[in-house]
Amino acid sequence: xxxxxxxxxxxxxxxxxxxxxxxxxxxxxxxxxxxxxxxxxxxxxxxxxxxxxxxxxxxxxxxxxxxxxxxxxxxxxxxxxxxxxxxxxxxxxxxxxxxxxxxxxxxxxxxxxxxxxxxxxxxxxxxxxxxxxxxxxxxxxxxxxxxxxxxxxxxxxxxxxxxxxxxxxxxxxxxxxxxxxxxxxx
Numbered sequence: 001x002x003x004x005x006x007x008x009x010x011x012x013x014x015x016x017x018x019x020x021x022x023x024x025x026x027x028x029x030x031x032x033x034x035x036x037x038x039x040x041x042x043x044x045x046x047x048x049x050x051x052x053x054x055x056x057x058x059x060x061x062x063x064x065x066x067x068x069x070x071x072x073x074x075x076x077x078x079x080x081x082x083x084x085x086x087x088x089x090x091x092x093x094x095x096x097x098x099x100x101x102x103x104x105x106x107x108x109x110x111x112x113x114x115x116x117x118x119x120x121x122x123x124x125x126x127x128x129x130x131x132x133x134x135x136x137x138x139x140x141x142x143x144x145x146x147x148x149x150x151x152x153x154x155x156x157x158x159x160x161x162x163x164x165x166x167x168x169x170x171x172x173x174x175x176x177x178x179x180x181x182x183x184x185x186x
Contacts, residue, residue: 029101033094036105040112060167061175075122083115
């Protein structure tokens with residue numbers, strides 16, 4: 001997934017390497033650009049693993065039925081697609097410009113910083129920290145305890161699971177919306 005971060009600049013800069021004689025500064029620039037892309041690729045892999053682990057920690061029913069979760073995922077897709085388009089254009093521009101390796105490194109680092117600030121401001125505007133407590137409460141569904149309603153009857157048992165899906169049950173329906181013993185994937 002993140003391999004193209006390194007391959008795209010290498011392809012574009014290597015075309016320049018083969019079609020013109022390069023002075024030693026431009027060979028150094030190709031090396032610096034390659035190192036910058038490898039570092040950027042490493043950080044993007046770390047970011048991808050971190051985001052994937054956060055995504056997998058959220059219950060499936062919350063992912064499917066939450067309008068708020070779909071709103072955040074659409075917003076994040078918009079940020080990432082804008083950054084990727086910008087990255088492609090920067091690589092082409094810097095391959096054509098003299099001493100493009102300097103511009104490439106500076107523009108790429110600046111773009112990552114601007115993207116991080118935009119995502120941080122965008123998500124903090126919606127009080128994402130307050131959502132963390134909601135997600136934490138969903139994660140505690142598997143703990144064994146029973147909630148009682150005003151009549152004293154056990155209405156929700158948090159230790160019950162749907163045998164067909166393995167998801168926790170709440171009031172005869174699992175968190176994915178399936179009734180006891182059924183799965184919509186069967």
